Amino acid sequence: MNSAKKNIENILNTDRFMFRIGELSQMTGVSARQLRxxxxxxxxxxxxxxxxxxARVYSFKSFVKVSLIKEFLDQGFTLPAAVDKMTEQGKRMSELHQLYHxxxxxxxxxxxxxxxxMGYFDDEKTKILLAHVGDDDDVHYRVMPEEEVAEKLEKIGPETLPGPPMP
DNA sequence: ATTCTAACA
DNA sequence: TGTTAGAA
Structure with missing residues (x-):
């Protein structure tokens, strides 16, 4: 796999993120005492x-949970109520996550x-639906035969996208 | 330097 | 819940 694609997919991969308690505290505005x-x-x-x-380490999922609880606490809910709301929200979020996944x-x-x-466009699974966001912020779609996608979209050079500078 | 637990002038 | 102490 080429490096430009890896760069982007690494940004999207939240599973790699691990936070210490001090980091999570700063990110969410929840004290370390509260987190424990x-x-x-x-x-x-x-x-x-x-x-x-x-020393505790937290996943990105924990970050999302804490952020949600914090949000509901700020809205005036008690901690148990905020947790219930977070759980409820989490169900919707995993549904959304499944959708986009x-x-x-x-x-x-x-x-x-x-x-x-975006995967197959037709039930026969011969064409692929592609989408991109233009400079006008509108989403543009294109349908393309799967073979053509394999030919043209996999040919991405590492120079196409600038990666982070190598230290 | 950061986080841990336990405890509270 | 905040804020300490002393240890890891």
Missing amino acids: YWEKKGYIQSEAREDGQR NAYHGLGFYEDQLWVN
């Missing part, structure tokens, strides 16, 4: 770690544009 307390109450959880370290089948360049491969 919420965990003891079972509202959130930190990741189990294989190494012998005790089903719709996302990779990225590629074509005609000097970055396209999202």
